[in-house]
Amino acid sequence: MDALFSEGSSSSTAPTSPSSSPLVHPSEIDDLKLSQLPQVRHGLEEYPRNLSVKDVCFIGAGYVGGPTAAVLALHNPAVTVEVVDRDPHRIQQWKSPHLPVHEPGLDALVRAVRKDSEEETQSASQRQQNLVFSCESARALAKADIIFMAVNTPTKMFGVGAGCATNMTAFDGAMRDVATYAKAGAIIVEKSTVPGGTADRVRKMLAASRPGVPFEVLSNPEFLAEGSAIENLTTPDRVLIGSAATPSGRQAARTLASLYTAWVPSDRILETNTWSSELAKLVANAMLAQRISSINSISAICERTGAEVDQVAKAIGLDARIGPQFLKAGLGFGGSCFRKDIASLAYLAESLGLDDVAEYWRQVNTMNERQRDRFAHKVISRFDGNLVGHKLAILGFAFKKNTGDTRESLAADVIRVLLEERPSEIAIFDPFCRADDIMRELKTVCPDVSERDVVKIHTDPYLACSQAHAILVVTDCDQFRNTPGKKPIWTHNSNFVQSCAADCTDCRAHSTRPTTEAIEWPRIAYNMVEPKWVFDGRGLLDVAELEKLGVRVDSVGRRTFH
Numbered sequence: 288m289d290a291l292f293s294e295g296s297s298s299s300t301a302p303t304s305p306s307s308s309p310l311v312h313p314s315e316i317d318d319l320k321l322s323q324l325p326q327v328r329h330g331l332e333e334y335p336r337n338l339s340v341k342d343v344c345f346i347g348a349g350y351v352g353g354p355t356a357a358v359l360a361l362h363n364p365a366v367t368v369e370v371v372d373r374d375p376h377r378i379q380q381w382k383s384p385h386l387p388v389h390e391p392g393l394d395a396l397v398r399a400v401r402k403d404s405e406e407e408t409q410s411a412s413q414r415q416q417n418l419v420f421s422c423e424s425a426r427a428l429a430k431a432d433i434i435f436m437a438v439n440t441p442t443k444m445f446g447v448g449a450g451c452a453t454n455m456t457a458f459d460g461a462m463r464d465v466a467t468y469a470k471a472g473a474i475i476v477e478k479s480t481v482p483g484g485t486a487d488r489v490r491k492m493l494a495a496s497r498p499g500v501p502f503e504v505l506s507n508p509e510f511l512a513e514g515s516a517i518e519n520l521t522t523p524d525r526v527l528i529g530s531a532a533t534p535s536g537r538q539a540a541r542t543l544a545s546l547y548t549a550w551v552p553s554d555r556i557l558e559t560n561t562w563s564s565e566l567a568k569l570v571a572n573a574m575l576a577q578r579i580s581s582i583n584s585i586s587a588i589c590e591r592t593g594a595e596v597d598q599v600a601k602a603i604g605l606d607a608r609i610g611p612q613f614l615k616a617g618l619g620f621g622g623s624c625f626r627k628d629i630a631s632l633a634y635l636a637e638s639l640g641l642d643d644v645a646e647y648w649r650q651v652n653t654m655n656e657r658q659r660d661r662f663a664h665k666v667i668s669r670f671d672g673n674l675v676g677h678k679l680a681i682l683g684f685a686f687k688k689n690t691g692d693t694r695e696s697l698a699a700d701v702i703r704v705l706l707e708e709r710p711s712e713i714a715i716f717d718p719f720c721r722a723d724d725i726m727r728e729l730k731t732v733c734p735d736v737s738e739r740d741v742v743k744i745h746t747d748p749y750l751a752c753s754q755a756h757a758i759l760v761v762t763d764c765d766q767f768r769n770t771p772g773k774k775p776i777w778t779h780n781s782n783f784v785q786s787c788a789a790d791c792t793d794c795r796a797h798s799t800r801p802t803t804e805a806i807e808w809p810r811i812a813y814n815m816v817e818p819k820w821v822f823d824g825r826g827l828l829d830v831a832e833l834e835k836l837g838v839r840v841d842s843v844g845r846r847t848f849h
């Protein structure tokens with residue numbers, strides 16, 4: 288354990304092995320790649336096994352709450368992990384074969400540990416069943432030894448701090464439930480990304496609403512990335528735990544750490560104070576996003592010179608001090624977190640009177656927005672400023688590959704700019720996104736858009752691209768690559784899982800998911816119409832190979848000679 292506190296060491300307890308291996312019914316994991324199954328580690332050096340923890344509650348069954356709870360449950364078979372949400376539809380989805388979150392390895396993991404109906408429970412009595420999904424917050428909170436707050440914390444869009452500060456409505460609402468129902472001695476864990484100082488605020492709130500009742504508040508931010516959540520949770524670079532620098536605060540941190548040490552080596556657990564932990568989460572995201580904006584700013588230079596951004600990125604990434612990751616130029620960063628966490632960091636700096644610091648970080652977001660605008664305007668200028676009468680196909684709507692998450696989709700911003708030019712059609716294909724999610728996200732940036740007029744959403748990439756004057760590759764899906772000799776990529780296609788009604792409770796029979804493979808560019812190119820432009824917003828395509836098919840290619844971060 289790496290402790291940053293000045294007080295004495297907490298590592299005195301003898302090692303204890305996990306009491307039993309997680310029970311996974313073999314029939315439940317036949318389609319789970321072995322490499323995706325979290326590996327249980329034995330022989331822990333520093334932390335005792337889950338100190339008297341029997342019940343854990345997650346509030347928020349989202350992208351973080353669901354996968355994190357599942358991995359925690361798998362590795363702590365003696366602990367009941369209950370995930371509660373105020374959205375009954377979401378809970379129903381978690382109970383069905385069609386989970387609300389697409390993540391490689393998640394389906395099989397949830398099936399392996401989820402508690403099913405009584406009927407199914409009897410038939411699967413050999414299976415570990417310690418993961419529960421419900422809407423019964425009061426009951427779950429009342430028995431929980433540890434409560435993870437995993438609710439959404441978006442940017443506040445009204446009043447003081449609009450556009451920058453964090454909207455804590457969901458978090459504070461959930462905290463009110465905790466204050467009402469949690470038992471004395473419960474440990475409350477901030478899993479959501481929150482503004483610095485939130486733990487202090489929560490402590491005060493609890494002291495006011497439950498005077499004299501002991502609670503501990505910890506910060507334990509999540510660093511998983513979507514599309515690799517199970518892998519990230521299984522082998523995290525670090526688990527960060529911030530606690531009050533008091534004996535009971537440290538003890539609470541040890542109790543939480545003892546759950547993690549069921550599979551995470553002790554030396555990857557880092558303890559800090561709560562402020563450091565809260566701030567570290569914002570800074571981690573800000574630094575990652577800063578690298579993307581930096582390389583994207585260079586891509587703009589490359590497009591006007593002879594340099595190629597991938598070559599520049601490779602050359603600098605080989606410097607061990609810089610490293611190769613997060614240097615892929617593209618359309619900028621999308622997703623629900625980078626932009627809002629940078630805004631939150633900047634807002635914090637501003638509220639501390641550090642305007643120059645705030646401005647420095649805001650520039651990362653500004654550069655990000657410009658990257659998308661530059662791309663959309665490049666498309667328009669390739670058509671001499673006139674898109675009227677032209678069909679454009681968009682490949683990819685999610686904010687990155689391997690996820691169906693459409694929040695802060697890069698495609699939506701690009702489409703918003705293109706729609707102003709009145710093209711005849713914008714056809715969208717994404718192998719992971721549901722049509723209603725695409726439409727909902729699109730409406731947040733273009734409120735008047737309707738699927739009935741210009742925008743069409745397809746489940747078949749060939750239909751989407753047929754008769755298109757231009758194709759825009761917006762998501763870095765491997766399915767869109769044209770790398771010669773590469774094997775087809777097979778993947779679940781949640782577009783095809785629409786046959787069940789939203790409230791279907793017995794949809795196992797409908798759970799066979801057709802797959803989609805790497806698209807055939809020769810077929811796509813053949814069915815395009817002149818001028819046959821392909822705009823590669825992700826630097827994904829082999830330009831020379833594609834040009835052999837008679838299309839014109841414009842790739843981010845490269846000068847195009849057409």
Ligand SMILES: NC(=O)C1=CN([C@@H]2O[C@H](COP(=O)(O)OP(=O)(O)OC[C@H]3O[C@@H](n4cnc5c(N)ncnc54)[C@H](O)[C@@H]3O)[C@@H](O)[C@H]2O)C=CC1
Nearest residue numbers: 347349350351372373374438439440457460461479480509
């Ligand atoms: N999505 C990601 O990859 C990551 C997200 N985070 C952070 O984790 C937090 C959660 O993010 P997501 O899981 O993406 O959000 P999400 O929006 O997918 O899930 C949040 C869930 O909380 C529920 N909820 C809100 N208020 C509630 C209440 N009072 N009681 C019960 N349920 C309530 C919502 O219905 C929703 O299902 C955010 O703070 C985010 O910044 C951190 C790391 C990665």
Ligand SMILES: O=C(O)[C@H]1O[C@H](OP(=O)(O)OP(=O)(O)OC[C@H]2O[C@@H](n3ccc(=O)[nH]c3=O)[C@H](O)[C@@H]2O)[C@H](O)[C@@H](O)[C@@H]1O
Nearest residue numbers: 509510511512513613614615617619620621622624686687
């Ligand atoms: O707090 C969060 O929500 C999470 O945010 C990111 O995870 P995520 O947003 O899921 O995905 P990333 O892989 O970081 O990608 C973010 C965006 O940047 C883009 N990106 C990423 C890397 C790169 O080199 N270039 C690039 O354009 C991606 O396509 C995507 O649009 C962080 O990577 C996680 O560590 C963090 O926990």
